[in-house]
Amino acid sequence: xxxxxxxxxxxxxxxxxxxxxxxxxxxxxxxxxxxxxxxxxxxxxxxxxxxxxxxxxxxxxxxxxxxxxxxxxxxxxxxxxxxxxxxxxxxxxxxxxxxxxxxxxxxxxxxxxxxxxxxxxxxxxxxxxxxxxxxxxxxxxxxxxxxxxxxxxxxxxxxxxxxxxxxxxxxxxxxxxxxxxxxxxxxxxxxxxxxxxxxxxxxxxxxxxxxxxxxxxxxxxxxxxxxxxxxxxxxxxxxxxxxxxxxx
Amino acid sequence: xxxxxxxxxxxxxxxxxxxxxxxxxxxxxxxxxxxxxxxxxxxxxxxxxxxxxxxxxxxxxxxxxxxxxxxxxxxxxxxxxxxxxxxxxxxxxxxxxxxxxxxxxxxxxxxxxxxxxxxxxxxxxxxxxxxxxxxxxxxxxxxxxxxxxxxxxxxxxxxxxxxxxxxxxxxxxxxxxxxxxxxxxxxxxxxxxxxxxxxxxxxxxxxxxxxxxxxxxxxxxxxxxxxxxxxxxxxxxxxxxxxxxx
Numbered sequence: 260x261x262x263x264x265x266x267x268x269x270x271x272x273x274x275x276x277x278x279x280x281x282x283x284x285x286x287x288x289x290x291x292x293x294x295x296x297x298x299x300x301x302x303x304x305x306x307x308x309x310x311x312x313x314x315x316x317x318x319x320x321x322x323x324x325x326x327x328x329x330x331x332x333x334x335x336x337x338x339x340x341x342x343x344x345x346x347x348x349x350x351x352x353x354x355x356x357x358x359x360x361x362x363x364x365x366x367x368x369x370x371x372x373x374x375x376x377x378x379x380x381x382x383x384x385x386x387x388x389x390x391x392x393x394x395x396x397x398x399x400x401x402x403x404x405x406x407x408x409x410x411x412x413x414x415x416x417x418x419x420x421x422x423x424x425x426x427x428x429x430x431x432x433x434x435x436x437x438x439x440x441x442x443x444x445x446x447x448x449x450x451x452x453x454x455x456x457x458x459x460x461x462x463x464x465x466x467x468x469x470x471x472x473x474x475x476x477x478x479x480x481x482x483x484x485x486x487x488x489x490x491x492x493x494x495x496x497x498x499x500x501x502x503x504x505x506x507x
Numbered sequence: 508x509x510x511x512x513x514x515x516x517x518x519x520x521x522x523x524x525x526x527x528x529x530x531x532x533x534x535x536x537x538x539x540x541x542x543x544x545x546x547x548x549x550x551x552x553x554x555x556x557x558x559x560x561x562x563x564x565x566x567x568x569x570x571x572x573x574x575x576x577x578x579x580x581x582x583x584x585x586x587x588x589x590x591x592x593x594x595x596x597x598x599x600x601x602x603x604x605x606x607x608x609x610x611x612x613x614x615x616x617x618x619x620x621x622x623x624x625x626x627x628x629x630x631x632x633x634x635x636x637x638x639x640x641x642x643x644x645x646x647x648x649x650x651x652x653x654x655x656x657x658x659x660x661x662x663x664x665x666x667x668x669x670x671x672x673x674x675x676x677x678x679x680x681x682x683x684x685x686x687x688x689x690x691x692x693x694x695x696x697x698x699x700x701x702x703x704x705x706x707x708x709x710x711x712x713x714x715x716x717x718x719x720x721x722x723x724x725x726x727x728x729x730x731x732x733x734x735x736x737x738x739x740x741x742x743x744x745x746x747x748x749x750x751x752x753x
Binding site for chain 1 (some may be wrong): 572573593599600605632652656661662665668708711733748
């Protein structure tokens with residue numbers, strides 16, 4: 260087991276239905292990783308990595324979703340940015356609404372990413388730039404996001420646009436350093452393609468947050484006493500007493 | 508029935524398990540609405556309105572969640588602001604993390620809001636400052652949130668802190684004018700008190716967004732064709748726009 264696998268091994272304790280996926284954005288072709296042998300959308304590559312037994316990388320020729328090439332940092336036809344495509348697929352009423360989307364989304368810096376490597380956590384041969392976790396239920400989501408606030412008091416923020424959801428899974432966390440999560444079933448393209456089961460969370464953790472979150476997952480209680488106490492009123496009253504707070 | 512009440516009728520088409528709740532923040536005591544006859548936590552007021560069937564209002568002394576008193580802008584014990592309570596609950600490792608959270612939380616100024624009225628949508632007697640919807644599933648949430656972006660291209664943004672979740676459902680959308688949605692089951696107090704079934708979305712729509720969203724719900728397709736046959740729709744749109752199909 261490599262150091263990075265050891266560091267991230269705490270995630271094994273969740274017994275996720277689908278393994279977390281590490282993603283790395285590369286200028287140069289990765290060594291000892293094979294090229295994906297098919298064309299997929301960027302979001303589908305995450306699912307492919309969940310199901311695939313070996314790590315892989317993709318280049319632009321592997322990309323089957325044209326709008327997501329923009330998120331990757333490549334130029335795309337003006338038809339997409341004009342909003343005509345979004346109106347054509349009935350995501351928007353008019354082109355103005357679709358055009359505004361491009362003011363919100365983050366993309367990888369053009370010319371800096373020629374390859375994207377994917378690997379399920381159990382096989383990961385690289386330090387991931389972003390770790391993407393598809394949780395099975397809200398309990399898992401709550402624990403992971405609580406590990407974000409346990410020592411740092413961070414706010415939770417889920418950012419996304421209705422289209423180009425891949426931007427918020429890949430580019431936004433990587434470029435801003437912010438943990439992001441999106442609820443499956445809310446993103447137009449992923450929903451149309453049926454990439455993930457609906458109503459779960461996809462949590463994208465950028466590299467800078469991995470040490471804090473994994474350390475907190477090792478330290479904190481996963482199930483808070485307040486969630487399992489038989490008498491919440493008594494439980495809180497005892498804390499009030501300990502802290503010298505008058506009862507309500 | 509006034510115009511906004513007529514506009515809100517579109518939400519009946521969802522057949523929500525629990526009705527949307529209209530909320531109004533008031534300085535003066537509301538007329539023609541009864542005072543709630545019990546004490547409740549701030550977040551529980553919504554459940555009360557969903558299940559209680561009649562409009563009501565509450566005053567600060569009826570609100571029994573001490574951390575939520577901070578959100579309402581009423582008297583709050585400084586121990587809560589010190590962060591010690593969050594540590595005692597084992598939510599935070601050290602008080603400083605709890606203190607930091609307070610920098611994010613929106614709250615009302617002291618004594619600006621002296622009464623809050625709640626009503627299930629079908630019994631609304633006032634123009635709501637906020638409409639709070641507990642969706643039954645992500646399909647309903649997707650339709651409502653798509654109605655926000657359909658003509659505006661607005662970003663979908665969910666803001667939340669682990670403690671004082673009531674701020675993000677009730678105060679933040681009202682004070683900022685932003686639609687917010689949070690996941691039930693992810694706020695400590697709301698979860699510990701089992702106020703809502705976990706794993707759903709609670710969508711808070713402030714008054715300034717109600718017209719746009721209801722109008723778009725009237726006009727847009729709730730299930731666009733691409734959700735049922737993606738390949739065919741993409742082929743057809745690419746052909747129409749002269750884009751080569753990759």
